Amino acid sequence: MRRAAAARGAVIVAAAAAAPLVVWNPYQLHTLIMAGIFAVLALSLNLLLGYTGQLSLGHAAFFGIGAYAAALVSVKLEMSPWVGMLAAIVLPGLAGWGIGRLALKLRGAYFVLLTISFAGVVSLVSVNWMDLTNGPLGIPGVPALAIALPGLPELSLRTKGAFYYLVLAAVVAAYVLCRRVIASRIGRALVALRENETLAESVGIDGTFYLVLAAAISAAMAGAAGGLYAHYTRFVSPEVFLFTYTVTMVIMVVAGGKGTLAGPVVGAVIFTVLPEALRALTSWQWQMLLYGLLLIATLFFMPSGIVPALAARAASRR
């Protein structure tokens, strides 16, 4: 079973790696890169929503902090973009830890409101703190990433084709990380807390510790996606904090299947490729309108998401 799953994973990754052979058109490649970045984001949100049951509607804040961290380190401090990427993981992780410490005393609607407010404050800071963030004008000229191994010529990730593989590697890393976390003591503790917090704590699980840990890991992953985004678009503005990003992540996780590992990735691919495919047919407003209706329809007709629904169908056929 385990080996079969590993083999299936290898086939999927190989297919994804071969995709640029078929999809050579830069626009379609761009869509795939965005799907990858969103897959990392959806995986990060799923760690909280799917495994702890806490809905964070402030996840765009960690994405944005990651993007700004990467941009500021490489543009203002003129350090290596890789240091920027590291900052894009560490800073949001710390922010997630801090917010987790504060917010995870709360549950349900209160937790949601606190995360929204946190994201709102961070977004306003990015607009108003001109000296640091350049305000609404944003930070242009974020350098491209490049891999310089000793003894080899420098490999620039400036092109979409090269960047695609970096994003693919990030998705695989995020997936493996989530898998390891879920299969570990931490994951079991999270699920126990989600199912029955009082019972879990009564057998000695330190609820706050594990939930805060999950929030920090989740925030660091969202930040990494932000760092990738900054180096990909080479420009960062307060738009990275748009609530639309959070909503998109939520839709991907819920529709894909929260609390499953494959769900968020499937959701991310569907909800990045589908709107792009629809773009030719409809306008952006219609697309967002459909997004809203699709979210409602999923909750009504497929409340556990696409991946669990397909799995159930496959199981019943056997």
Next chain:
Amino acid sequence: MDQLLQHLLNGLLLGSTYSLLGIGLTLVFGLMNVVNFAHGEFYTLGAYGTFAALVGASVNFFLAIPLAIAGGALVGAVCERLLLRPLRGASIDTTMLVMIGLWIALQNGELLAWGGVAKSVPTPFSTAPVVLGPVSVSRLRIFVFVVSVLLIVGAHLLLTRTRLGRAMRATFQDRETAALMGVSIERIHTVTFAFGAAMAAAGGALLGPVFLLYPSMGDLAAQKAFSVVILGGLGNFVGAALGGVLLGVAEELGAGYVSSGYRDAVGFVIIVLMLLVRPSGLFARAERVG
């Protein structure tokens, strides 16, 4: 000193509409256990409804506002009937996500219907301000304040003095027992949601002419409404009424003395601080057990 008075007055006038928004949201939460993320869209609906009645159907300004409020109530009732009634008994997270979906759908529906260009609502009031000693205030704002206060008082009377209000309060206190006493919970839920939507639409119909109309205007309104509800305590009517005024004053003072760029941060900061320090709201008499 005069400046402080002016800020306090502006805050009070603005806060009255925040109270309207907060009351609608707090009732829906308290009675139905639904976190209504689409609340801001009913605000938008009220504002565009007024605009449509005025400019599209050339109705009188004073008739356009009640029409817009009625429109908001109607859309609210339909949404409750179609989306929330089938989900009764579902977890609060599910209804919350459905409301998020409704919010996105409604907002982009407005965008399709009206386009992204901001619109302004013509009013019959002269732009010359009324000068009251050291402070001055526009006639339109006075009108908005008076109507808001009337609506809040009316809502309070409805809740405390009528049979319907009694049924609503009974449902709020204990749904099962209320149902046993012959209260139709289904009807109360539809009425409550329509009522909440009407209050938000009233906020939009009144504030729309003060500011500009644009399809995403509801986002900010929803944020204010949530701040008000948190200030007053979830499900607390009087708390929401007072919380609205408090938020209005806090915003005016924040914008006046700290930085106007951070005006909208006041609400966020209030939410964060309140949730961390006193999640039951400022005006809760005592923590309820259970």
